[in-house]
Amino acid sequence: MIFVFDGAMGTMLQQEGLAPGYCPELWNVENPAAVTAIHSRYVESGADIIEANTFGANRIKLTHYGLADRVTELNKAAVKAARAACGSQTKVAGSVGPTGKFIAPLGELSFDAAYDVYFEQIAALNAAGVDMIIIETIIDIQEMRAALLAAKAATAKPVVCQLSFGADGRTLTGTDPRTAAVVLEAMGADIVGANCSLGPAQLLPVVAELAAACGLPVSVQPNAGMPELVNGQTVFPMGPAEMGAWTAKLVAAGATYLGGCCGTTPEHIKAIRTALAAGIQPAARAADVRTALTSRSQTVYLGAGLPTVIIGERINPTGRKALAAEIREGSFAAVKREALEQVNAGAKVLDVNMGVPGIDQAAAMAAAVTELSVLVDVPLAIDTTDAAALEAGLKAFPGRALINSVSAEPDRLEQFLPLAKKYGAAVLCLPIAPGGVPATADERVKIAGDIVRAALAAGLRPQDLLLDPLVLTVAADARAAQETLATLRAYRRHFGFPAVMGLSNVSYGLPRRDLMNATFCAMALDAGLDAPILNPYDPAMRNMLSAAAAILGHDPQGQLYSTANAGITGTAAAAPAPPADVLAAVKQAVTSGQKEAVAALVRQALTEGHSPLAVTDRSLTAAMNEVGEAFGKGRCFLPQVMLAAETMRAAFLTLKEELPSHRADSLGTVVLATVRGDIHDLGKNIVAALMENNGIRVVDLGKDVPAEVIVAAAEKEKADIVGLCALMTTTMPQIDTAIAALKAAGNPARTIVGGAVLTADYAAQAGADAYAGNGVEAVNIAKRLLGK
């Protein structure tokens, strides 16, 4: 069956006389006849479902009109007005629109507050007797999750979830149709769809992607084309006939609920109805029932035949004192860094464990998940034994998470499975029963079966389930690893759900754990492991996984493997020629910025009998001269100069450590300052760094420095040169002021000026001795002024 929704309400109300800026929902009580008349026109045009005039009837939106206390009244009146227009077959949907506020961390609204706002409205719509709820025009998946949860709590009636997608095929906060479909289907939406923002042409691929990603009916309510503002009025260019012509294509793409959004009229709906009457049939659908996890913006599939999914194990304070201490203090800096690095290392899912004794784990989990949800775009596995922490994590995560894990213990089944169902999470079943840890594969299969049955009874679907074969320590039990592998094979035979397991237990107490873990993982991949939980930084593991991907056919012809490993046996021909002697090697280390290598080379040079002066002149100074020359000729660039400067600094420090009596003579003293009012000091910092590494003594006064402070410092430090920096047109005159003050004080220091807006002409008129266009130039000028 194909069903037809109605079209726009707001523009129709305005045509009936609703003044711009007046609350549309207020007409439900002030002018219900006009509202009913519009509904009637849609019913007459062939709409099967009409939407009550309640799009903005939530507490937050009504606050703008001072009507926040009339939510129930306005929603009930709207349903009454709609019902008055219904034919015997017409259904009334309660329309639920956005609050207009972002949920934290994207905005200030809390998830719970959003939930309450939606619950209040949807409960009113339910009490008023709607046939279904349609949550629509939502641009953020987290807001949709709050609204859907509220709807499932407030009513048993069907819920339609329609997001609003942009021209790039994503919602404004980054969710693609596939991810939206996976999340919303798992959470119990009855229909998923798209409306508003775009016309039918742009929504066609969105409908196709929604239909491909889930088994739910798909709805679509496009605008009548893309709006244009003409003579102060928003005009939608697509006429009814053209809208009708899109009907067949939208149905072919997978839609079975069609209607209109902004700019559509009863005539548009009639055109859709007429097109359907020509015999259009719903498209055949093959629901994608693979197991999927999502973040806000990305879906990851797991299972047989799919690439191995690495689940990063490292966000876990167990045995990591520093991480535990940070979490205890409420700081998530280390957690965030760990997450980012694991994703960079190839983790596709991150396990998050906040198991620090004595803390509020629920609060910590909520905070960590919230932070991670805007930092990395991978799904999370919530790893906790605390039901409150689990719920806090699931609530905060704007995607479909994995629950790691659910054992067959009664408490765990009773508490965790309903939470998985409520929040649409997938569940990792861990075959541990109250009797203890099962030793054999047969026992594990039996216990896993018990958890699976309990999960399905709790309303979870097969694609919500993953199985853990249980990994025990081979050092304690010679058969431990073999039983795990046997369990994986049995799982594949008996269930077919994706298999997930942590590896590291296997190697406890043994040397070369990396070798043991990687070998075990390779064997487990063959036995049916789909997603190992591991340390993604482990090189042995990374190499093994790269090879395994080729062997298992996920990397056709080993192309990625070849790319990654081709360099390992590369010829020496590509490497630069080795330096002739150690002084040349030091020089090359500085020019190429090998900060870590230079210290050893300097020590080697001293050991070989080269004097500190020789190292300084023939290696370090020569290198910086070469770098400066290359910079001047455009052959190298500022960051490279800075790398060389750092390397030179490391070399000097080594010289000082090795020969404390050695002191490089200073070329002179430069006082540097960013002038009063200017707070941008990056350029000045660069100049300071370069000068210091060229043997000049630098007194850096910092930023926003008044002229009198500059004069005083120049006198106190007996400055040879004063370097002044200004970045903005507004602070440039302070250059003049500072130079004038130096001259007025009779200070003999020469002046160099620079900064983004300064020019040589300006420098000249301000009375400066020199203008430097960049840091390297500044050093060269300083050396010249110092007579070096």
Next chain:
Amino acid sequence: MQSYNPPLTRVDKEETRRYAGLSGVAAFPEQLLETACGDALLLARPRSVWNIYPYASATGIIAAPTPLHLSGDKIRRHLDGAKEAAVLAVTIGPALEEEVSRLFAAGEYTAGLLLDAAGTAAVEQAADAANHYIADQAARRGLKARNRFSPGYGDWAITDQPAVAALADGNHVALAVTPSCMLVPRKSVTALIGLAPATVREDNLCDSRGCASCPQANCIARRELS
């Protein structure tokens, strides 16, 4: 006032490379750039606020409670035909620039320089995200959003900065303006986005994305225009 904290799950490495003055440089360790982008992600706290006001093209006045008369031919030309102006303030907060200062003080010059560049990329990305939202919301009303234009671009006097920040309600994201019209935190952006009927011809509008209208011809981050 509307607000949005745009999620930032990556900092653009190529933009960071450009802001660091490394455009076209092949022989530079990629790892250093990647570290800078990663650190910027960890340190950035993107926040944005804006208000949308009526705009009178003929007079160049933004009709806010405290009206702002735009000083500058280029900004006036850029907004020509716009009915409304979104006044936007975006920041990634102070943590990143504090780390840049710490790095320089510790002699980690390259890391400091690259992190500063990554911070610029991050705040521009955050501004792009807010801009995208504003443009999308305007499109629903039949209005097309122009590129954003900031005080100091072209001949628009930087001295309008305090007024622009105030019109955006920048204080709600802890954005301040110094007496010399600089934004604090430094990794912040204020801008105007003209909202014009899509039917208004735009042939004569100047390119506003910084580089074309910026007089700093020797800037290391200057985008080469074809």
